[in-house]
Amino acid sequence: MNLTLNGEAIITKTSTLAELLDEQGYGDAKVATAVNGTLAPASFRGATELTDGDAIEVVAPMQGG
C-alpha cells in the first residue's frame, strides 16, 4: 500500500495506523496523529484502517512561540 507519511511517500504492508507507527519506529513516543487532515485519536489507532493513498501526519511537541 502506498501512503504519505509526514509529506513523504512510503510503501507499507501494515493495515492499521497502530501497526504503521510500530513499523516506523515510533514505539511509545508521545505523538498525535491525523489521517487525511483529521485527528486520529490515540485510542483508536488500532482500529484505524489505512487505505491506499492516505496521508498520515505524526506530530510531537516542539519549540514554539
Place this chain on the structure above:
Amino acid sequence: MPIQFYDQQVSSRFLIGTALYPSPSIMLDAIKASGSDIVTVSLRRESGKEQAGQNFWSYIKDTGARILPNTAGCKTVKEAVTTAHMAREIFETPWVKLEVIGEDDSLQPDVFGLIEAAKILTEEGFEVFPYTTEDLVVAEKLLAAGCEVLMPWGAPIGSGRGLNNVYGLRSLRAHFPKVPLIVDAGIGLPSHAAAAMELGYDAVLLNTAVAKAGDPVLMAKAFAMAIESGHLSYVADPIEKRDMAAPSTPVAGLPFWNQEHA
C-alpha cells in the same frame, strides 16, 4: 495580584515562548528567570528515527509550567482546527493559542479564518487564545465566537519593533475593560513590554526578544521586571502629561524671594 485566563489563575503576567534558544539548558534557565507560569509550545512532524520532539518534551514537562500549545504556521481553518485537536490530545489541555496566518511577510493573522476557527474550537470546548490584530470589530467577533481572552499583536512576529499602533491598542483596552488582553508578538525591548502594561494590558507574550538576546537568561529577568513594573504603574494611576513645568519643590518659603520672582 494574580491574573485569570478562563478558569485558571496564574501569578506571572509574562508568558514566554520556547523556541530559538541557543540550547535547551539556556531555555530552561531563561524560563526560570522569567518567572513565567505559562509557556507556549508547538507541534511539528516527528520522525520515527530521530524523535526530536520527545527530548524537547522531557525538558518542558520538568518546568512545571502550564502549557499553551499554538497552531503556529497554520494557514487555513482546517489546518488550525486539526492542529488544535492534536495539541489537545498530546498536551491534555483545552487551551490553544490560535494562529491562522494570512500573509508571509508580516505573518499577520488571517482574521476571517481566525474567527471561523475560533467558533469551531470554542464549540468543541476549547479555551481559545486568539492571536489577532488590534481591530475592534474583529475583537468583538472573536468574543462573540466564545473567546474569553484576546491576544493582539504589538508588531509582526519576531520583528522586535515594539508597539506599532499604540492608539489602536489603547482603544482596544478602553473598549473591553474586563476582557483579559495579552500583547503577543513584536516586542523587542523590556521598555516595549512595560509600555504595553502601562496601557493596562493584562500580560505580555514574547519569545524572540529573550531567546535571541546575547544573554537570554538576563534578558528574561529584564523583561520580568519591566512587565511587573509596567503593571504596577498602571495600577498606581500615573499623572497626566502637561505642557509646562510645575515645580516639585515647594515655592513657599523660598530664600531670597522677592517681588521680581512673582
